[in-house]
Amino acid sequence: MAHPSLADERTSFIRFAQTHQFVTLFGILLPLAVFAVFVGYPIVFTIYLSFFDWNGMAPEKTFVGLQNYRYLLFSDKYFYTALLNNVKWVGVTLSFPVLLGLIIAYGLRSRIIPMPALIRTVIFFPVTMSLISVGLMFLLILNPLFGAFDTILQSIGLGSLVMEWFGDYRIALYTLAVVSGWAFTGMPMILYFAGLGDVPQETFDAAKIEGAGHFRMLTQVAVPQLRPVTAVVVMLTLFESLRAFDLVAVMTKGAPFGSTNVLGYLVYLESFWNSRFGYGATLSVAILVISILMATFVMKKLMKGAFDV
Amino acid sequence: MSDVALMMRQRSLVAGKLIGLMLLAALVFVWLGPIILVVITSMKSNDAFLAGPFALPTEPTIAPYLTVWNALGFGPLLANSFLYASAGSALAVILALVPSFALSRFDVPGKKLIFGIILTGLMLPQQTVLIPLYDTLRALNLLDTRIGLIIVHAAYGMPAQILILRGFMTTIPREIEKAAFLEGATDFQVFWKVILPLSVPGIMVGFTLNFIAIWKEFVFGLVLLNSEANFPVTVGMLKLNSDRYMAVFNLPAAGLVISQIPIVILFLLSYRKLSSGNFAGAVKG
Numbered sequence: 351m352a353h354p355s356l357a358d359e360r361t362s363f364i365r366f367a368q369t370h371q372f373v374t375l376f377g378i379l380l381p382l383a384v385f386a387v388f389v390g391y392p393i394v395f396t397i398y399l400s401f402f403d404w405n406g407m408a409p410e411k412t413f414v415g416l417q418n419y420r421y422l423l424f425s426d427k428y429f430y431t432a433l434l435n436n437v438k439w440v441g442v443t444l445s446f447p448v449l450l451g452l453i454i455a456y457g458l459r460s461r462i463i464p465m466p467a468l469i470r471t472v473i474f475f476p477v478t479m480s481l482i483s484v485g486l487m488f489l490l491i492l493n494p495l496f497g498a499f500d501t502i503l504q505s506i507g508l509g510s511l512v513m514e515w516f517g518d519y520r521i522a523l524y525t526l527a528v529v530s531g532w533a534f535t536g537m538p539m540i541l542y543f544a545g546l547g548d549v550p551q552e553t554f555d556a557a558k559i560e561g562a563g564h565f566r567m568l569t570q571v572a573v574p575q576l577r578p579v580t581a582v583v584v585m586l587t588l589f590e591s592l593r594a595f596d597l598v599a600v601m602t603k604g605a606p607f608g609s610t611n612v613l614g615y616l617v618y619l620e621s622f623w624n625s626r627f628g629y630g631a632t633l634s635v636a637i638l639v640i641s642i643l644m645a646t647f648v649m650k651k652l653m654k655g656a657f658d659v
Numbered sequence: 660m661s662d663v664a665l666m667m668r669q670r671s672l673v674a675g676k677l678i679g680l681m682l683l684a685a686l687v688f689v690w691l692g693p694i695i696l697v698v699i700t701s702m703k704s705n706d707a708f709l710a711g712p713f714a715l716p717t718e719p720t721i722a723p724y725l726t727v728w729n730a731l732g733f734g735p736l737l738a739n740s741f742l743y744a745s746a747g748s749a750l751a752v753i754l755a756l757v758p759s760f761a762l763s764r765f766d767v768p769g770k771k772l773i774f775g776i777i778l779t780g781l782m783l784p785q786q787t788v789l790i791p792l793y794d795t796l797r798a799l800n801l802l803d804t805r806i807g808l809i810i811v812h813a814a815y816g817m818p819a820q821i822l823i824l825r826g827f828m829t830t831i832p833r834e835i836e837k838a839a840f841l842e843g844a845t846d847f848q849v850f851w852k853v854i855l856p857l858s859v860p861g862i863m864v865g866f867t868l869n870f871i872a873i874w875k876e877f878v879f880g881l882v883l884l885n886s887e888a889n890f891p892v893t894v895g896m897l898k899l900n901s902d903r904y905m906a907v908f909n910l911p912a913a914g915l916v917i918s919q920i921p922i923v924i925l926f927l928l929s930y931r932k933l934s935s936g937n938f939a940g941a942v943k944g
Contacts, residue, residue, distance in 0.1 A: 363768040372847040377761030388814035389780050392791035463682045472690045478922050480875035482893040483915050490908050491693050496712040593784045596877045614786035627790050634787040
């Protein structure tokens with residue numbers, strides 16, 4: 351397709367607008383206006399604010415140039431901890447819930463696991479739970495005094511594995527990420543389940559005749575066929591992980607020693623607790639840059655064709 | 660087939676069944692276990708909990724529910740969440756209807772741009788816009804108001820609704836509207852009389868998903884509201900994580916169950932539709 355010039359676009363838009371007034375007004379201009387007010391303007395304002403010092407209340411904002419960015423890159427040790435934590439969170443989410451979701455979906459489709467309707471319901475249900483509820487629930491389950499998890503570990507002779515799931519700065523973040531994975535698994539599972547339903551049965555039958563076992567069937571037949579689904583799942587996972595906030599807020603509040611801070615939570619702390627709105631905006635810009643890099647990567651490498659319109 | 664081979668085949672079939680059942684048990688245990696434990700815990704008195712934290716309640720009681728209901732004010736919290744979820748989703752769906760119609764039926768100039776914008780709205784981490792939204796709502800005197808939060812939820816629900824509804828509307832056959840257009844119907848008439856009535860199932864799915872999303876939502880409620888009277892359930896529940904409530908687990912457990920009941924009902928009513936992956940199709944475009 352030849353690329354139409356901007357002028358051509360404008361002429362064709364005007365022509366369209368004249369013949370389809372209702373559609374233009376409520377179908378294009380209204381959503382664009384909503385977007386401009388609630389997404390476009392906020393992004394621009396965030397970037398603008400990141401060059402200022404502002405306590406959020408005072409009418410005056412002090413222009414400080416790149417000072418916030420210098421502080422972010424060279425002085426703020428919490429920033430790098432939080433950034434690394436987001437990366438770890440992505441790692442956990444891509445391995446545990448996504449991989450497990452794929453395997454469960456395959457297990458259900460290939461009838462290794464009976465009662466697919468029950469399993470799908472049970473595993474998908476936590477997707478509908480608020481992460482605040484999920485967090486509170488696992489505070490109870492993982493409690494050192496009355497928690498079921500430690501008790502189970504002890505009763506099967508794995509008592510030595512019992513840890514301070516939230517108190518130990520080395521593992522608290524992984525605890526959070528795994529809990530979020532528990533709540534998220536249903537999502538990749540049903541997407542993969544639906545995707546596997548679209549793979550022609552003959553493909554699997556042919557592989558079976560060639561003597562493929564379940565492992566080969568999964569890795570060499572299912573996974574390549576599921577590429578578009580994987581693209582969607584990876585995108586969802588990346589952005590879910592970048593948004594991580596609720597579990598941190600309800601379970602650890604960043605403790606111990608800031609070891610469970612994630613970028614999203616840091617923005618909240620700096621802006622609304624420390625009243626450093628300018629610096630909070632700078633952190634937001636950092637998240638924005640990471641999102642754009644991720645989105646570009648996803649679009650270029652994974653989503654080819656998935657959003658053709 | 661020899662007897663031995665037949666026996667081995669049967670044995671491996673039995674083994675397969677057994678493995679399947681074990682996997683089934685493990686999955687149900689991991690995903691349903693915590694929820695069942697919470698429900699059990701919520702029906703115990705303090706003494707019963709301390710005597711056996713995991714035992715089935717011998718004398719089930721609703722006392723923890725009454726206590727936590729009054730202590731946290733679950734009545735207003737649930738009412739607020741219900742208002743935010745229903746009004747926010749309704750507004751998001753209404754905003755999304757004509758755009759979905761436009762994108763599924765017309766060769767709108769700038770389609771690519773519109774889709775890019777939708778995706779941006781979908782992917783944008785809320786934390787990056789908290790400060791400007793806070794500032795804008797304050798300027799409009801909508802900070803810490805129910806209507807302010809509803810508007811924000813609607814605006815951020817709209818992109819997903821456009822994807823879902825556009826996906827649904829593309830599946831509506833075009834014969835009827837072609838006839839209507841030939842009869843001289845306007846775009847609005849086709850939208851209102853043909854597409855809208857046929858889109859009801861898609862609207863229901865979109866509304867339900869948005870309702871659940873807003874019910875779960877926490878960040879906007881936390882930042883854009885200050886008065887407890889306006890809090891949704893997710894924000895009000897934060898109180899449960901305090902020494903006062905965490906000493907014995909029956910109260911937080913009861914609070915958890917209360918917060919989830921409306922979604923359980925909605926889920927049971929609609930999970931077939933939701934878990935069929937229909938909206939996955941919408942996401943895939």
